[in-house]
Amino acid sequence: MRINMKKTGKNLLVLLALLPGIILIIFPMYVTIVTAFKTPQESGSSFFALPSSFFLGNFISVINKSYYFRYILNTAVILLCSVIVELLIVPMAAYSIQRNNRKYYRFIYIFIVCGLFVPFQVRMVSLVQMMSQLHLMSKLGMVFLYLAATTPPGVFLITGYLKSVPEQIEEAAYMDGSSYGATYFKVVFPLLKPILSTLLIKDSLFIWNDFQLPLIILNGSTKSWTLQLFQYNFKSQYSFDYNLAFASFIMTMLPILILYILIQKNIVAGLSAGAVKG
Known part of the structure; x- marks a missing residue:
């Protein structure tokens, strides 16, 4: 040989x-x-x-900490609400933008995508002031903030992905008497599975592991903490409990790791297709 x-x-x-x-x-x-x-x-x-x-004592100690399961529930509720609403609204916005050639749709697209270039640190102070004035320093406010953060990259990726979906498929559905809404939900939406899987894992990782936004928005009450704020609690003024913290890291990492394993087949295809330039 x-x-x-x-x-x-x-x-x-x-x-x-x-x-x-x-x-x-x-x-x-x-x-x-x-x-x-x-x-x-x-x-x-x-x-x-x-x-x-x-x-296994470290894992048992973490579980026995006060409100541990409440922190899991808080994080899961914020994650599920944010991702579910995102996967319903963002694909519809991207579809409307990509399938229309009118100038104001192009302007809306550019306006949304501009959000990709604004660092969080630039808008942090004004964002906190706005959320405080609206009395949204809560889990509901976190959902709105995560939707605002994930919409620009979501629209950008799905709009690019839709360019690989032939419009003839939709035209055939219209000829068969299908309405605009039925064509989207029954024909187009199922074809978006790869890019939606990509967004699901990407944004789930971001929301599940995010520390900065919960620290700013949810730090008023310990009962509203997410898992990341709970882990930060292992740090005191003079020491850091590495054993409990690392045990907590592993327990926090497992749900996202399982999610990634379940949908990993669609991620590469979604990213490569969604990166098509407009």
Whole structure:
């Protein structure tokens, strides 16, 4: 069997180039997992060594913390409400924009996409003032903020993806007597599954792991905290409980990891198709 030395050398160079990135990803994961299964005494004596036994006391302590399941419920409610409303409204907006050639639709598209270029730090102060005046420093306010944050990239990706969907399919539906709404929900919407799966995992990761917005909006009451604010509570003025924090990190990471595994087949297709330029 002949070996292509040129191709082998190229693959080796690619592997060497990727190796630092692989280490940067694997090493923090290793530290997180081994620390979560250690006692505080083991972490103090050897932080990077493997645990002598799989100690589950850290996970039990996290679960027994006050309001832990309330924090899970708060995070889940905010996530589900934000994502469900996004996946209903944003595709309809993108479809209307992409299938109309009128100038004001183009203006609306540019206006929405401009939101991608405004950093959160620029609008943070005015945003908090507005939410406070509207009495929306609550979980409902968080849903509105996440919808506002996810709409520009969602419209951008779905509009690009729709360019790969032939308009002849819709025209055939209209010829069969289908209405505009029925054509969208029965013909177009099912074809958006790859890009909607991409948005689902992308925005679920963002909302589930977000710390900054909950810290600003929900910090008034401990009962309104999300999981990220709960994890931040492991930090005191003079110390940080690494064992409990890392155990909590693993427990927080599992739901999103399971979601990613379930819909990963559609993510690459959705991103590549949604990146088509307008």
